[in-house]
Amino acid sequence: MMQLQPAAILVLVILMGCVTSPPDEFRGRVTKVVDGDTFDVEGLGRVRLADVDCPEMDTEAGRAAANYTVYWLFGRTVWLDIDDRRGRDDYGRWISVVYLEENGAPNRAMNFNRMIVDSGHAVVKDFKDNEFNPAEWWNLSSLQPVGCAYVGSARSSRYHYPDCEWAEKISPDNLVCFSSPSEARSKGYMPCRVCKPP
Structure with missing residues (x-):
């Protein structure tokens, strides 16, 4: 059976400490x-x-x-x-x-x-x-300002309910907030086909 040298054990302990933060x-x-x-x-x-x-x-x-x-x-x-x-x-x-x-x-x-x-x-x-x-x-839906009922991405043309599976994939940097479907549509966004907002 192979024995670990003290130096190898020390390296393992240090590496294990780096795994979690x-x-x-x-x-x-x-x-x-x-x-x-x-x-x-x-x-x-x-x-x-x-x-x-x-x-x-x-x-x-x-x-x-x-x-x-x-x-x-x-x-x-x-x-x-x-x-x-x-x-x-x-x-x-x-x-x-x-x-x-x-x-x-x-x-x-x-x-x-x-x-x-x-x-x-x-x-x-x-x-x-x-x-x-x-x-x-951060839960992305918690980032919405008060009254923000719909979200979109700056890199997409769809808008979603905040808890939609596709909304949860939007990067915080690309997150766009809408207070109503008419606001989303006026900016060129179409409803998501999965969560089907109005």
Whole structure:
């Protein structure tokens, strides 16, 4: 029977640790909010929310996004899933998916990246230079603004109900929202043949 050398065992342990990426790669208290998608975490430094984009601070929408982040994060402990591909962006900020803490553990239902998009203060931007894919941790139907009853793709001519099997395959970058069938049709979209919206 072949015996593993200590060095081989160490390599296996390191590789096994790289396979999973739990949301508890870092835990710390938010000490400063820079804007809606950027803040400082004690013991780590500046953090940038992965794959979301808030308006700039010189706009009313940017200030509202920052206020939302202050309300939810400032002074609270958060858990970070830090990007394993790049780690930091070009500005030295840690690219992360952020979870709020509940009872001393990350609350997976309180994904702040998703919360700020769902609140209307940010949009999804699927940056391809990090490990994250927003479609994996967002249910696309939850991305629809209030009153958005139908969805389409910028790369297709069909519109769907948000829970249609074809709607769920639309990339967040290509997602188009319609409040009514007449709005979808006025923009050149036709009803999906599977979910058959009006």
